Amino acid sequence: MKARWKIAIGLGATALTAVALVFGLEAADRAYPPPLDNARVVSAEVLDANGDLLRAFATPEGRWRLKTDVADVDPQYLRMLVAYEDRRFYDHHGVDPMAIGRAFLQLVTHGRIVSGGSTLSMQVARLIEPRSERSMTAKLLQVVRAIQIERRLSKEQILDLYLTHAPYGGNLEGVRAASLAYFGKEPRHLTVAQAGLLVALPQLPEKRRPDRNLAAAQAARHRVLERAAVATVIGEGEAERASLSPIPAERRQLPAYAAHLAELALRKQPGISKHKTSLRRDVQQGLEAVADAAAKRLGPKVSVAMIMADAKTGEIIGEVGSANYFDSSRAGWVDMTRVLRSPGSTLKPFIYGLAFEQGYVAQETIIEDRPADFYGYRPRNFDMTYQGDVSVRQALQLSLNVPAVRLLDAVGPTRLLVRFRRAEVKPKLPPNEAPGLAIGLGGVGVTLKDLVQLYAGLANRGKAMRIGDGVQDEPGPIDGEPLMEPIAVWNITDILSDIIAPRGSKQLGIAYKTGTSYGNRDAWSIGYDGAHVLGVWVGRPDNGAVPGLAGYVSAAPILFEAFAKSGVAITPFPPAPMGAVRIAPTELPISQRRFSVTAAGLLAASSREPAPQIVYPPEGARVDLGASSGGNEIMPLALKLQGGRAPFRWLANGKPLPDMSRRRTNQWTPDGAGYSTLTVIDAAGRAASVRVFVE
Numbered sequence: 001m002k003a004r005w006k007i008a009i010g011l012g013a014t015a016l017t018a019v020a021l022v023f024g025l026e027a028a029d030r031a032y033p034p035p036l037d038n039a040r041v042v043s044a045e046v047l048d049a050n051g052d053l054l055r056a057f058a059t060p061e062g063r064w065r066l067k068t069d070v071a072d073v074d075p076q077y078l079r080m081l082v083a084y085e086d087r088r089f090y091d092h093h094g095v096d097p098m099a100i101g102r103a104f105l106q107l108v109t110h111g112r113i114v115s116g117g118s119t120l121s122m123q124v125a126r127l128i129e130p131r132s133e134r135s136m137t138a139k140l141l142q143v144v145r146a147i148q149i150e151r152r153l154s155k156e157q158i159l160d161l162y163l164t165h166a167p168y169g170g171n172l173e174g175v176r177a178a179s180l181a182y183f184g185k186e187p188r189h190l191t192v193a194q195a196g197l198l199v200a201l202p203q204l205p206e207k208r209r210p211d212r213n214l215a216a217a218q219a220a221r222h223r224v225l226e227r228a229a230v231a232t233v234i235g236e237g238e239a240e241r242a243s244l245s246p247i248p249a250e251r252r253q254l255p256a257y258a259a260h261l262a263e264l265a266l267r268k269q270p271g272i273s274k275h276k277t278s279l280r281r282d283v284q285q286g287l288e289a290v291a292d293a294a295a296k297r298l299g300p301k302v303s304v305a306m307i308m309a310d311a312k313t314g315e316i317i318g319e320v321g322s323a324n325y326f327d328s329s330r331a332g333w334v335d336m337t338r339v340l341r342s343p344g345s346t347l348k349p350f351i352y353g354l355a356f357e358q359g360y361v362a363q364e365t366i367i368e369d370r371p372a373d374f375y376g377y378r379p380r381n382f383d384m385t386y387q388g389d390v391s392v393r394q395a396l397q398l399s400l401n402v403p404a405v406r407l408l409d410a411v412g413p414t415r416l417l418v419r420f421r422r423a424e425v426k427p428k429l430p431p432n433e434a435p436g437l438a439i440g441l442g443g444v445g446v447t448l449k450d451l452v453q454l455y456a457g458l459a460n461r462g463k464a465m466r467i468g469d470g471v472q473d474e475p476g477p478i479d480g481e482p483l484m485e486p487i488a489v490w491n492i493t494d495i496l497s498d499i500i501a502p503r504g505s506k507q508l509g510i511a512y513k514t515g516t517s518y519g520n521r522d523a524w525s526i527g528y529d530g531a532h533v534l535g536v537w538v539g540r541p542d543n544g545a546v547p548g549l550a551g552y553v554s555a556a557p558i559l560f561e562a563f564a565k566s567g568v569a570i571t572p573f574p575p576a577p578m579g580a581v582r583i584a585p586t587e588l589p590i591s592q593r594r595f596s597v598t599a600a601g602l603l604a605a606s607s608r609e610p611a612p613q614i615v616y617p618p619e620g621a622r623v624d625l626g627a628s629s630g631g632n633e634i635m636p637l638a639l640k641l642q643g644g645r646a647p648f649r650w651l652a653n654g655k656p657l658p659d660m661s662r663r664r665t666n667q668w669t670p671d672g673a674g675y676s677t678l679t680v681i682d683a684a685g686r687a688a689s690v691r692v693f694v695e
Contacts, residue, residue: 034148039128039161042067043177045274046262048281049317053180053255055262058171064254066176067273068163070156073175073187076234077195078159083229084199086120090155094121094146120162121146123202127165166202169209170251180255182210182248192234193221193245200224211251218247257284258470260321260335265471277470283308283318286565294558295323295330298538302546305336305537306562307452307467311459312531314467314475318566322541331541340428340445341522341537344515344551345382345399349492350419350454351440352396352404354411356488358689359651359679360595363393363491364585367403367595377437379405382516382550391585392595396495399514401441406595408440416440423457423464423483425450442517451526452535457483458492458511459528461574481691485677487654490580493573502552505560509570512559514551521545525555527563530571534563578671579655589649589656591681611686612644614678619690627673628695636667637694644682651679670694 042065044057059065070078082089088096096119118126125145131138149158168178175198179187183194190198200220201208210217224230225239234242258279265275291304298304308318321335355361369387371378379401387400395403408416413435420427428445429435436443449467456465464483468475484492496511512527523538523546536559540546548554563570585593616638617623625635639650646662653676657668670676672694679689 029148029151034125034145034152035129036149036152039165041065042164042273044266044272046258046265047274047276048279048284049277049315050280051276052281053186054257054277054279054281054284055259056177056254056256057262057266063171063173064177064181065164065173066180068174068176068187069160070163073163074190074195076192077175077187077190077198079233080192080195080224080230081199082120083233084224084227085123087229089120092119092121094148094150095119095143118142119146121150121158124158124161124165125149127167128161167205168198168201169205169212172205172251177254181251184252191242191245192225192238193242193247196224196230196239196242197221197247199230210247210249214247214249221247255281257281257288258319259325260337261316261319261470264469268472275471278315278317278468278475279319279470280317280567282567284320286567287318287320287562290558290562290565291320291323294538294561298549298554299546301330301540301542301544302538302549303330303332303334303336303541304558305448306535306558307337307448308532308534308562308566308568309452309456309467310531311456311465311528311533314456314465314477316468316470316475317532317568319470334541336537336539336541337448339541340447341539341543342442342517343427343444343446343451344442344517344522344524345401345404346451346513346515346524346526346551347416347442347444347446347454348396348399348404348440349458349496349513350484351408351411351416352392352495353484353488353492354415354419355392355407356491356654357485357677357679358411359592359649359654359681359687360407360410361392362583362588362592363391363495364583364588365392365592365595366390366585367392367395367406369395369400369402372402372406374405374409374437377405379437379441393495396492397499404440405437408437410595413437413439419483420454422478422481423454424466424478425454442515448535448537451524452533454483455526455528455533455535458489459530459533461486461577462489481675485653485675486577487580490576491654494582497573501560502556505557506564508560508563509572510560510563511573512556514556516549516551519545520547520549523549523551523553523555525551525559527559530573532568532571534559534566536562579653581655583656589660589681591649591683591685591687592656596685610643612648612680612682612688613642614639614680614688614690615642616640617678617690617692620692621690622693622695624695625670627670634669634672634694636669637692639666639668639678639680640664641680641688644680644686644688645684647683649681651681653677654679 041059043059045053046055048054056066122142125142164174167173172178172181175187178198208217208220222243225243231239261277269275287306291306295302295304304323306320307316309316319337321337322332323330325332366389369390381401417435453467456467462482462484464478466475466478493511496513501507510527510529512525515524521539521543525536527534536555538555623637625637627634641664647660649660650657650666652668675691675693677689677691679687681687
């Protein structure tokens with residue numbers, strides 16, 4: 001009886017001790033958890049729209065540690081890693097007794113450890129909590145940490161930590177950083193030879209670095225490939241072939257594209273490891289290569305900036321803030337896509353577009369290019385010569401200054417700025433100055449992004465489009481009235497697409513305009529096709545003059561080369577909108593055959609009759625003609641005017657109505673619902689316009 005009591009008491013004490021030990025271990029585990037938070041410190045990455053790496057930033061301690069998950073690497077590499085490092089990885093709970101026993105037996109029989117007993121979990125414990133000493137105490141702590149990690153994480157999560165933190169020599173950590181540095185590619189599609197090298201390096205990363213000890217790296221890879229377990233995974237024949245593959249002897253630079261946009265991403269989204277942008281890496285690579293080569297050709301201190309945008313979505317797909325971010329002689333750190341500069345002649349197409357809308361001119365209207373005085377303002381052409389009588393089409397293609405100022409005087413500088421505001425672009429005027437005629441020749445401050453946003457409206461058939469910043473700002477259509485009517489846009493595109501490509505460049509099927517600011521400080525070229533806009537700026541970031549710098553000579557060749565090397569297929573322009581035609585000079589109404597102005601720069605007018613005025617429909621009217629009801633017929637709209645000298649020519653959205661008339665009434669049947677501009681021109685060339693919305 002007493003013996004039974006002793007046994008019972010002993011068993012009870014043992015059970016209590018075991019329970020106390022368990023609770024003690026649980027309490028210790030909670031009190032001293034593994035430092036998993038430290039393991040989450042990784043390099044910040046900036047990605048393109050497809051998730052490809054544009055640029056990485058080192059960790060605060062200077063490590064290239066790119067976060068890597070199991071899904072980011074080749075499955076073959078994972079099988080080789082587990083087979084070589086920890087064959088029972090998926091069966092143990094952090095410690096493999098069989099591996100430890102094997103290592104101890106090797107130590108006894110060989111006097112050294114042939115294959116270590118550390119599991120992948122134990123290696124992760126060492127990586128996230130490194131210790132300089134190699135002692136039994138450190139090893140025991142590593143075992144405890146491995147068990148703690150196994151209790152908290154899944155096997156896949158443990159592999160994620162290894163793939164992110166494994167050392168590869170120098171400041172490379174993780175298989176992604178190593179794969180990019182040694183092979184120039186992501187580890188999703190490693191060859192067997194490449195996978196074997198990446199399995200071998202973390203064991204002795206400094207001694208086996210291929211860029212410093214090629215022979216040691218090759219020997220280590222060979223041991224991995226000939227290991228029986230690995231050979232079973234890949235096959236002996238494949239292992240032999242992989243052993244013959246060369247090993248890279250140099251370490252590459254990690255991707256470093258879109259430097260300025262990458263820094264913007266970090267400023268706008270601090271504290272996160274992955275920053276998604278709207279850029280496309282293939283486009284970005286092409287633009288940066290073109291910008292760097294062009295700046296070297298143009299000479300010292302000259303930089304190049306570019307923005308390429310999708311005109312249909314407003315997304316930036318390529319952006320170069322400077323020719324070389326790290327070139328201090330060109331102030332490469334300055335992002336010239338966001339700096340206010342004089343746009344030169346790049347705003348002229350919008351002046352002509354307003355003139356087309358108002359019915360002042362057609363493409364073949366004759367306009368004078370002769371010296372003129374506009375209230376004391378005397379514009380001169382870039383080459384200091386004058387062409388005399390030219391067509392409006394020729395005037396825009398040749399970028400003549402005097403005709404552009406004549407038209408701006410007619411349409412009004414304020415009206416031009418209103419149109420820019422429709423596109424959410426606000427050019428900066430000189431201090432304490434009202435909008436003046438100098439706007440047409442670059443007398444305002446705009447950024448390259450502003451110009452791309454304006455031209456996106458032209459590429460989008462007149463619909464204003466907001467260009468994003470590539471990171472957070474939402475791109476997309478701008479609500480409200482259009483930047484310009486489709487027929488006016490068609491006229492502009494028809495003219496600009498027929499400009500001869502710069503010398504040495506092939507015609508690409510794009511419409512483009514160039515500009516040069518006063519004093520040869522800025523050269524511009526903006527081009528677009530049916531879906532994309534590309535803007536180029538060339539100059540010195542310090543605003544210094546560059547002798548010989550000009551838009552057509554300096555910036556236009558870069559535009560054509562960048563379009564060609566961006567990888568973007570040229571998209572044809574959309575078909576002409578209804579009513580858009582190029583009218584022969586002999587078929588123009590009399591009032592549109594010549595754009596005449598007085599010596600003061602005003603539209604010619606008769607002193608005997610008042611100027612024409614449209615009294616119906618009134619400005620801004622909404623008229624219900626059945627266009628929105630879905631019916632087959634749209635009712636005509638009655639038109640009435642007062643004043644002016646007969647005969648009268650009516651235009652709807654820039655298209656002349658069939659007949660001139662001496663009557664002050666007419667009618668017009670619209671093509672469909674939406675905004676329309678109605679213009680009447682009298683025999684003296686005076687015009688009046690109203691905008692209406694047809695329902």
